[in-house]
Amino acid sequence: MNEAENKCVFLDRDGVINQELGDYAYRLDHFKIIPGVKEALQQLKSAGFLLIVITNQAGIAKNRYTAKEVMACHYHLQKTCGFLVDDLYFSPHHPTVTESLLRKPDSLMFEKAMAKHKINAGLSWMVGDSARDIYPAQKMKLSTIGIGKAAQANPDYVAQNLLEAVNIILKRKN
DSSP: OOSOOBOEEEEOSBTTTBOOOSSOOOSTTTOOBOTTHHHHHHHHHHTTOEEEEEEEOTTTTTTSSOHHHHHHHHHHHHHHTTSOOOEEEEEOOBTTTBOOTTSTTSOHHHHHHHHHHTBOGGGOEEEESSHHHHHHHHHTTOEEEEEGGGGGGOOSEEESSHHHHHHHHHHHOO
16 A cells, blocks of 8 residues: 555645735734635545645744734634644744745645655645745645636646635546
8 A cells, every 4th residue: 555645635825715915814803714715625625635734924933923823813714614624834934034944935844744644746736826835836746726826836727716726626636
C-alpha cells in the first residue's frame, strides 16, 4: 500500500474562505466567511478529501495581532462550518521582519502537511487567490485552482469562488 494515499484540498484563507479586507482579518467581527464556503467544504468532505488551510499571517510578525487571534478566527470557521477542516498551517512571518521557508510562496507548510497526513500530491488540489498560493502548490505537483488575481499565476483552472472551485474538483477527481 502506498504511504501517501490521502487526497486533500489545500485552501488559502483570506479571499478563499473569508472575505479579503485589504487589511488583516484577525478580529471576529471582521472575519466574514464567504457565502457558499460551508457547502463547498461539506461537498469536499463527502467526496473523501482532507481539508487543510495554508495561510500566511504576516500581521503576527508586524505585531498587529497574535497567533491566539488567528486561532480564534479558525475556531469560528470550524464552529460555523461543522468542524470540517482537518488542519491549519499558518506562517507568522513577513520578509521585512523574519525570513522563513514556511511563508508562501515557499512550500514548507505544504511539505509538513503532506508528510503528517500522508497526502498523495497527484490526488490533491490547492485553491488560492494569489500567485503566492499557486507557486508552491505547483512545486509540490498539486492541481491548482486560482480565484481572482491568482489567475495571473497560470493555475490549472480558474474559478470565481470556492464553490465553483469545488465543482471543478469534483468533475475531475480520481
